[in-house]
Amino acid sequence: DAKTTQPTSMDCAEGRAANLPCNHSTISGNEYVYWYRQIHSQGPQYIIHGLKNNETNEMASLIITEDRKSSTLILPHATLRDTAVYYCIATAARGTSYGKLTFGQGTILTVHP
Amino acid sequence: DTGVSQNPRHKITKRGQNVTFRCDPISEHNRLYWYRQTLGQGPEFLTYFQNEAQLEKSRLLSDRFSAERPKGSFSTLEIQRTEQGDSAMYLCASSPPGTGNGYTFGSGTRLTVV
Numbered sequence: 357d358a359k360t361t362q363p364t365s366m367d368c369a370e371g372r373a374a375n376l377p378c379n380h381s382t383i384s385g386n387e388y389v390y391w392y393r394q395i396h397s398q399g400p401q402y403i404i405h406g407l408k409n410n411e412t413n414e415m416a417s418l419i420i421t422e423d424r425k426s427s428t429l430i431l432p433h434a435t436l437r438d439t440a441v442y443y444c445i446a447t448a449a450r451g452t453s454y455g456k457l458t459f460g461q462g463t464i465l466t467v468h469p
Numbered sequence: 470d471t472g473v474s475q476n477p478r479h480k481i482t483k484r485g486q487n488v489t490f491r492c493d494p495i496s497e498h499n500r501l502y503w504y505r506q507t508l509g510q511g512p513e514f515l516t517y518f519q520n521e522a523q524l525e526k527s528r529l530l531s532d533r534f535s536a537e538r539p540k541g542s543f544s545t546l547e548i549q550r551t552e553q554g555d556s557a558m559y560l561c562a563s564s565p566p567g568t569g570n571g572y573t574f575g576s577g578t579r580l581t582v583v
Binding site: 390392398399400401402403404405441443456457458459460461462 | 473502504510511512513514517525527560562571572573574575576577
């Protein structure tokens with residue numbers, strides 16, 4: 357998996373958009389960008405993933421730069437329940453490394469009332 | 470479908486005892502993964518099954534650790550002769566066939582070795 361770099365922590369006001377950045381400058385052409393989050397005492401929860409194009413689902417949007425060296429996860433209207441550790445992972449979808457997610461330290465997002 | 474189920478949720482054991490954890494993945498998911506997470510750290514990969522075949526094992530999985538998925542459905546993770554350093558959250562995840570799919574994690578089994 358390509359190394360990813362995320363800020364250690366971020367704050368966001370409830371109702372505002374939370375924009376979580378991730379750098380993955382050594383990402384390979386076959387590596388996807390995945391985002392997971394982990395709320396205290398629970399298992400990680402899949403949020404979204406993408407390869408080249410921007411993606412959106414019911415939880416979030418993923419913006420990947422054209423050179424694929426960085427991405428941003430956007431939670432459009434953050435709520436208190438979005439307070440969690442957010443992990444950005446770059447991993448191949450095929451080959452021997454498939455199946456092995458390499459989690460870093462992630463970003464602790466705190467949503468304030 | 471109730472998601473990935475792990476049992477027990479919590480386990481306290483004495484050092485030197487053997488423990489076994491169970492994971493029931495989502496029924497149509499053919500891939501199953503075990504991870505370990507210690508306090509303040511992200512999850513670390515342990516092993517991965519595709520159907521009943523164990524395809525990859527981390528160096529973290531010492532000889533005291535063994536995982537099985539006998540019929541390609543549920544999986545067990547056994548730790549023999551537990552040590553205090555084995556205290557951690559053990560997470561199971563599953564994913565469907567195909568490439569690029571996200572994993573669904575269970576809530577984990579919290580192991581405390583005293």
